[in-house]
Amino acid sequence: MAATAMEGNASHRAGISSQELLQEMKAFLSGIDPVHGHKLTVKDHARCGILLLRNLPPARGAVLEHLRGVFDEYVSGYILDLNHEGGGGVGGGMGPLGRPGLDDVTQEIQSVLSEFVHSNPEAWAPLVSAWSIDLMGQLSSKYSGRHQVPHASSLNELLQLWMSCKATRVLMEIYVQCLSSMISSCPDACVDALLDTSVQHSPHFDWVVAHIGSSFPNTIISRVLSCGLKDFCMHGASSVVDPLFPSLADKRVPKVASVVGILGHLATRHSDSIKQELLLMFHESLGSPRDPQQHATVPFLLQLAAMSPMLLSTVSGELIDSLKPPVLDQLHQHFAGLSRDDSENLVGLVVHLICQTGPGAYRILQFLVNTAMPASVITTPGLAVRDSVREACHRIIQLLLLNLQKLVYNRPSASLSEPQPRAIPFFDELKGRVRDLCVETLRLERKRHLWQHQLLGLLSVYCGQSCATESLCHLLALASSPEELALAVQLYGGLAASMPGLLPATVRRCVTRLHSSSLPEAQAARLMVNLATLVQWEGPEEEVPSPIGARLAEALSWHVRDLGQLLPHSDPQVSEAAALLLSAVPLPPALSPAQLAGLVRSAVGQFLLALRRGREAAASDCARLLTRLSAASPAALRAVLQQLVRSATHGGSAGLFGGRAQGVPWAPGPPPAATGDSLLDVNRKFGTAVNFGGSVWAVFHAGVIGRGLKPASTVTAPGPQEAAHNLYQLLSLVVRCGSGGRPLTEPDPSLSRQGPPPINPEAAKAVAVALVEGLCPDVTNSELAWPPEDHTHNTVERDLQIQNRFEENPLLFRLLQFVALGRPALCYCSVLLRGLLATLMAHWEASRHSLTTSSPWQLQASCSLVSCMGEGQLLPPVLSNMHEIFHLLTPFEVHLLLLSIWDYMKDNGPLPQKFTFDPEQGQFYRDFSRDGDISKYLDVLHSILHKNIDHLGHLCGRFQV
Incomplete structure (x- = not known):
């Protein structure tokens, strides 16, 4: 009779007598058919258990425990079929899924349990969900090492494998039904089972978490956080964990790691939901304390962030934006009653998290600096923070700098186990914000620039010479006062000892940026002016802690040729700054004739252009540069004087010194025959004749293709006083070059009345030759x-x-x-x-x-x-x-x-x-x-x-x- 009953569909049997129920119980316990006496098959044994499950509620624990073996048998056959087929895992061909005859019994099990859950979810859902989820965890761990089972890191392949198996798919559907039935009332029991199993069987159980989380993202996220917080409080971890040993929380509160793992799986597709839930928990915890869990919420969230960089990066930016003065006041009141040890641990954990923050690190830094700045009398009412909050941020900044200093200078050297020093995410993110840090440093606002300056030094040490040169280059290009420029000197003084060759590398970077046009003209000019200022800096020892002037001059001397190419720059600021810098930099020991000629031509052209613009300081810089060039060698002296004479005596420059200007640019007009022009003039207008007697600024064409003809000259002739002054400037320069650097004694252009210094005969001969060549080129x-x-x-x-x-x-x-x-x-x-x-x-x-x-x-x-x-x-x-x-x-x-x-x-x-x-x-x-x-x-x-x-x-x- 028992065998006949097991052959039918147990789920459709209407009533059963006590005698029959007793026989079914004996058969289930012994595993032997009471009629024929042979051992029951797996299918028959399972159906016997299903019958007991329907009619004998006290036997449900034993029956469910027995049914685990049915699913285990099914999964074993499924894995064995994969090995025999040699399908290479999920992607290959697969044979029959499971042993013959177990498909229908697993379906019967699902039907029975589904019926129970549907009829009475409050009683059956917690029990069935815990059973199904625990069974999936056991099966995942048991068969994780089989050949055809992918590694736990291959989550997608693992999920595809297990969802292709009917047994595990049935278990998943049973759990999903249980969670769906309880989701509107009290899903904590189902979620607790998920967390407990995740703790025991992770990472092989992660595919279950990923699938369930994708099906119920909002519920899973909120309930996982809620259950994790509850467990956090139950295990006595409501106090702040020691930041030096954040992993201890994993042992004290086992579910914390499970919460981190589940949220980590869901973050790829549901990061916005996770972010909203975390922020919601944070703000709700700052309200009036009605629940003891509210005091533990912030430590719990901090612990999650400490264990998961992903969660930290997900929520850090929006959290900082939400920390307005009212929220900061609430936060301060929330932790006002902490003991000293807990307060120290809390601040230490916050500092640890900031150091581990990647994206959003600069926003966090700016928030801390702005909040910790001393109060201002112009602060808008309602936007000011309390002094206690400001002091707390000030303390966090100090501890942050101290902690970063320890991390930078105590990093272990490379070894076989750790080929690269441990990274600091906070600095890795700030590497791309060096310019912003320099701008903030140069604001010179009380304590702000000191913090930013110290941070720049630590960042330079962490990132190496490249970051150090970039920082110095930005500071030099942005500093607009001696006080701001002193910050660059101080930064170099702190880095020079640990970075040999820092100054030459910085100079190379500056010159490269000047030639790459990556700097605006104003900053390029400022950079060269600051470099010239440092070269000539002769302040007290306490103002200049390192002899940067002499070393900088030596480094710049190797780039004289590159800097000389900036003299004819179209922007007056850049060209004048280049002249100022070159006038202060010593010439390199070996300057080739080609380099010398190019530098002389550019300097002379800039000198005359400065006179034309009335820029006396720029003309003085060019004159000083030409004087130093003329003293380099006899050949340099001849080149300077001849170029000066040729350019100054050119017809276009005559008006600059009180003469009549020649060579007015050609403009369109009547045909040559109507104006009476000579054939030579007409040819010159169209660029068919070359005027070899012209200066370096002579133009050998009538215009530029695509831009039209050359514009007409708009330069007005200087007045008598300006012309006399220009004449004196030029003659003074010629005399200084020809007399070894000694200038005229009085600003009188008449040389015969003031007893000028002795003139080098070679210099005078060079001028004579240039005069003859310019006025009579055929002689x-x-x-x-x-x-x-x-x-x-x-x-x-x-x-x-x-x-x-x-x-x-x-x-x-x-x-x-x-x-x-x-x-x-x-x-x-x-x-x-x-x-x-x-x-x-x-x-x-x-x-x-x-x-x-x-x-x-x-x-x-x-x-x-x-x-x-x-x-x-x-x-x-x-x-x-x-x-x-x-x-x-x-x-x-x-x-x-x-x-x-x-x-x-x-x-x-x-x-x-x-x-x-x-x-x-x-x-x-x-x-x-x-x-x-x-x-x-x-x-x-x-x-x-x-x-x-x-x-x-x-x-x-x-x-x-």
């Missing part, structure tokens, strides 16, 4: 001999061109006077002297005025020419004094005197061989006694003196041999 320096007066008929055009250039540009006479000071350099200007003298003689001969004052420029030019020739000792003193009476004579008389000078020069040519070096005076001189009697050249002079004895008699003594 060689070998044409020093003075031809007869009739020869001037063959050079009329060239002589007139020379006169026009001298008339248009007053600078040329000043440069000629400079050449005269460096004897015998004036000899190399023979062609210019001849051209000027010839044109002046022709003018005075053809003049019909009664007085020479009627031709002021010619009179001034005649006097200057004779005085210059006398200063250069091309004329004896008697002849060189004749210019003193030119303004008292008639034009023809001046012509006769100039003719006498021509005759003397023809007979006594201006040759350098006639000069002798005087070691006592340190300059060359000429002995005119070797040239013979000069009386014959004075006959005309004496005749004119006798003719005008009435008003020239008092000067006769000046012209005696």
Whole structure:
């Protein structure tokens, strides 16, 4: 009878007698068929248990325990089939799932339990859910090491494997039904079972947690947190855990690790729900205390964050945003009654969590700094925090810096077990916010900049030289006062001992940033100005703790060429700052000719541009740079002076020194035939002819493709005072270069009246050669001999061109006077002297005025020419004094005197061989006694003196041999 009963569907049997129930119980307990006497099969034994489960409630514990074996048998067969098929796990082909005959019995078990849960969920759901979830945990752990079972880390493959097995799928469906039936009333029992099983069988049980959590995310998250908090309180962990040993909470409160694991699985898809639940728990705990769990909520949340960096990063940003002054007050009141030890542990745990925070670290730092800042009188009412809260944040910052310092300097060295030093997530996140930290440091707000500055130093040590150079570069580019610049010096002083080569690396980074255009023009200029300030910094020892100036100058000297490329920058701030920096940096020991030429061209161009803009400080910097360049070598001296002369005497620069500007840019207009232009001018307008006499700024084209023609010049000529000042600046620079760095003694452009310092003959010769090349490019320096007066008929055009250039540009006479000071350099200007003298003689001969004052420029030019020739000792003193009476004579008389000078020069040519070096005076001189009697050249002079004895008699003594 018992066998017949077991063959039918036990779930559909209506009543059963006590005798039959007793026989079924005996069969279930013994496992033997009472009719035939043979051993019951697994299926028959299970159906016997199902019958007892339906009709004998006290036997439910034993029956459910027996049914575990049914599911175990099924899973064993399932795994065995996978091994025989060789499907390679979930992805391969699989044979029949489970042993034959167990599919229908597992379905019967599910039907019976589902019926019980549906009929009375309060009684059956906790029992059945605990049984099903515990059974899944046991099965997952038991078969975790089988060949066809994926590793626990492969959660998706593991989930696919177990959900493909009917037995485990039935168990999962049973638990889901239990949880669904209790979700609206009291799901804690079901969730407790889940947590308990997770503690015992993790990580092999994680696939169950992942599946259930995905099905009931909100319920699982909230109930898991609630059950975890309840267990946290029950085990006496309501006090704060020691931050140095956060793992001890895992042993004291076993479910904490399970809570962390479950939330970790759900975070990939339900991070927003987790974040909302955590924040909700936090804010609810700060209300009026009605439940003892409220006091333990914040320590519980801190413990979860300490054990799970994922949870910490999920909630940290929004939590910081929610900490407004009212919330901070509530938080302070909430923990006001903590003991000293608990308070220390709480603060220590907070500091530990901040150090482990990755994303959002900068927001946390700013919150702490802003909250800990001393109160201000302008703080808006309602936004101020209490002094106690401010002091707490101040204490947290101090402990944070101390803890970070310990972590940075106590990191273990690399080993086989730990190849890399332990990471600090807080610093790993701040690596990308170095510039923001520098900006905050430079605000110089009481304590803020001290904290940020110390943090920058620790971050630089942690990240290495790259971060240190970046920090220094940002500080140098952003500092706008000596106090702010001192912070960069202090940071370098603290890092230099542990980072050899930090300063050269910082300079390389700065130069790279200057050339990569990654800095705005204002910051690029500020960076170079600050570098120049540090190079020249000579403060007290307490202000400059390390000799950064000399080391910085040495490091910058290797980048002179790169810095020189910034001199012609389009932005005036950048170019002037580059000039300032280069004027303070020593030149490298080996500067190639190409580098020297490029640097000289750029410096000269910037000098003239600064004069044109009226930037006296920039012009002074360029002048100092050119002076230092000229002292580098004789070749550098020649290059500087020649470039200065060529650029300053160019037609476009004549107006800068009081002359008439030439070379007005071409603009569209009528055809050339209508304007009468020459063919050469027309060709030059369209760029078919190259003006080799131009300066470095000469443009050899009519425009830029895509941008149109060159714009017309809008530069206005300077006034007389500005022109005189520009002339003095240029001449002072030329004199300093030619005299070894000694400047003019007075701001007077007349060199002959102030006893200028001795001029290097080589420097004067370089100026002379540049003058000749610029004014007469077709004449060689070998044409020093003075031809007869009739020869001037063959050079009329060239002589007139020379006169026009001298008339248009007053600078040329000043440069000629400079050449005269460096004897015998004036000899190399023979062609210019001849051209000027010839044109002046022709003018005075053809003049019909009664007085020479009627031709002021010619009179001034005649006097200057004779005085210059006398200063250069091309004329004896008697002849060189004749210019003193030119303004008292008639034009023809001046012509006769100039003719006498021509005759003397023809007979006594201006040759350098006639000069002798005087070691006592340190300059060359000429002995005119070797040239013979000069009386014959004075006959005309004496005749004119006798003719005008009435008003020239008092000067006769000046012209005696």
